[in-house]
Amino acid sequence: MLYEVTIDGKNYRLDLQRVEVGWRCRLDGHEIQVDAVLTRRDVLSILVGGKAYEIKRERTATDTHLWVGSTRYLTDLRDPRSLRGRKGAGADEMGPRKLLAPMPGKVVRVLVSEEQKVEAGQSILVVEAMKMQNEIKSPKKGIVQKIVAAQGANVNAGDVLAIVE
C-alpha cells in the first residue's frame, strides 16, 4: 500500500507491504525491516533493528496524533490513489480544510472575514467555554472560503466553524 504521511508538518512517502515475516517498508525510498503487532485497538508494538516502540494512536474531533513512547506527533495519512482523499478531521492538505469546534461552547468573536487571506496558525475565531476563551487557528495558509458559525452561535464539539482553502 502506498501512502503519503505528514508527521508534524514533514511529508513522507511510505510503501508498506505485508510479507511472511513482518512488513516490508520503504520510507522515502529507503528500505526498513519492520516487525509490527497490533496489541489492541490503537496500540501498536513495533520492532525496528532490535529497538522496541510502543505506539498509541489518539483521535479527537479535530486531528490524529501518534505517540511514540511519550512523544506526540501530529499525523495525517493520505492514500494518494483515492479520488476524494479523506474528508473530515485531518483532510487533504491541498484542498479546503474545515476548522472544527474542539469542545462545546459559544463563538464570541470572529476575527477574519470571508475571502480574507490567512497564514497557518492565524487565529480565525474565538470560542468561549467554561469562562475561558479558546482561539481557533487556521491549519494552513490560504483564503477563508466560508465562515460557518456566526458570532454568538452555540456550537458542539465537531461542528464546522469555518473553511479555509
Added chain:
Amino acid sequence: MFKKILIANRGEIAVRVIRACRELGITSVAVYSDVDRASLHVRKADEAYHIGPPAAAESYLNFAKILGVAKQSGADAIHPGYGFLSENAKFAQACADAGVKFIGPTAASMEMMGSKTRARQAMEKAGVPFVPGTSKGLESVGQAEQVAAKIGYPVMLKAAAGGGGKGMRLVHTPGELKAALEAAQSEAERAFGDREVYIEKAIRNPRHIEMQVLADEYGNTVYLGERECSIQRRHQKVLEESPSSIVDPDMRQRMGEVAVRVARAAGYTNAGTVEFLVDQEKNFYFLEMNTRLQVEHPVTELITGLDLVHLQIRIAAGDKLPFRQEGVRIRGHAIECRIYAEDPDNNYFPSPGKITLLLSPSGPGIRRDSGMYEGWTVPVDYDPLLAKLIGYGTDRAQAISRLTRALHEYFVGGIKTNISLFRRILTDADFQAGKVDTGYLDRLLKSKLPEVRGEDAEIAAIAAGIFAMLDPASTAASNGDAVAKPGNGTVRTGWKSAARAEALS
C-alpha cells in the same frame, strides 16, 4: 461500627472511600447526578441512588437530597469526602439532627476554623504563631494603611471566607493599597457572599507546609507528619510530597505540637490539616485549618503506613485512637501528582470528553487513586481531577524515579491531561534539589520549554501506515459515540448528549 455509609461525593475520592467501606465490611451507598450515572464510583458501590441534574447545587450540594437518600437507604453515617459538603457546618449539623453520623469534625469546630479571621483570633488566644497582620476584617482603608505600615510591605489582602486564591491581592506599595482593598472586597463578595477582608504580612517565597492531625472523640490528638504543598498553579496544589525536604525531626516535632495545639483549641475530632507558611529562615506561621480529609492524604498514608479513611470511620464510630504519638513512624518518601483533564498547551483549559484509550501504570512503589476508566466521558460540570498518581520509595530520589517511570507508562487518549507538566517538574534541577516555594511552578512555567526533538518521526510515519492497514477506522467514528454525516464527512461527536444518553439508559 456502622452498617452502611453514604458517600456524599463523586470521582476518585468516592471510589477511595467505597474501597475502605468494602475493606471494613460496611455497605457503601453512592449518589450520582445525571452525568455521573456511568461513573466509576457508581459501579463500585453496593447501592446507588440518583440525586438530580448535574449542577452541584441541585445534587452533590443539596442537603435535602443527600439526607433523603440516607433515610431511604438506611445509611447510619455519611462520609463527605473533600470539597462539596465536607466543610459545611450547616450540613454537619443537619446530619446530627437527622440522626446520621457525619464522618468528620463537629459543626462547631468547622465554624471556628471556617472563617479565617475567627481562626486567627482563636489561635492568638492559644498562643499559636501566625503571620503578622489583623485577626479581624479591615474596617477602613485608613486602618489597612496603618496596619500595613506597621507590619511592613509587601502585604497580602485576603478574604476571611476565602479559598482558592479568590479575594486575594498582593500589595507592594502604599499607593496600591486602596484599589487592591476595594478589588479584594468585591471579589470576595462575588465569590463567597462575604466581603470581609483581612491583612497579613506577605512572606517572600514562602513554602506551604501542612501537618496532618487526627483526633478521636476522647481528646486523643496526634500529628502524622507534614506535607510539602508548595507546588501550585494559581493557588491550586498540583504536586504534593511527604516529608518536606526542609523539615528535620526537630522541626517536625515543633510544628506537630503546634498543630495539635491548634486542633485542641478548635475542639477538633477526626481527620484535619493545619496549614503553615514557612519562611526562608524556617520560621513557621499558622495559615488556616482544613476541617476535612484532603486530596493529598495518600502521601501521608504511604509514609506512616496508616489508612486515614479507615481511621476516620473508626473514630466516628466511637473507637479510641489505636496508637499514641510515640507509635507514629515516618518512613520513606511519597510524591503525588494530580492528574487533571486540562490542556497544558492551552493555558490549562479544561478538556472534558471521552477517554478513548487508557494505559495505566502500576508496579513497585506506585499507587493510583483514579476515578476514570477507558470509555468514560469526563463531564464538564465538575472539577476535572481524574486521578492521583503517587510514587513511594525509600528516599526522595527513589520516589522521584518511580513516579517518573510511572508517568512514562501513563497514557490517556481522547482528552488532554496535565501529565506532561509532571515530567517537566520531576526532571527539573530545582525540584530534584528540593528547592521549591509557592512561586516555583509559575517560574518554571514561564521558562522556556525544553526543545523536544522528535527523533522518532520516521517510526511514527511507518506506524501511521500500519495502523491504517491493521486497525482502520473512519476518523473518530470508532469512538462509538460519533454520528458520521454521509457525503461531507463531518463528524459530530456530541459527547455531552452521549453522556446524557448513557446516564438515562
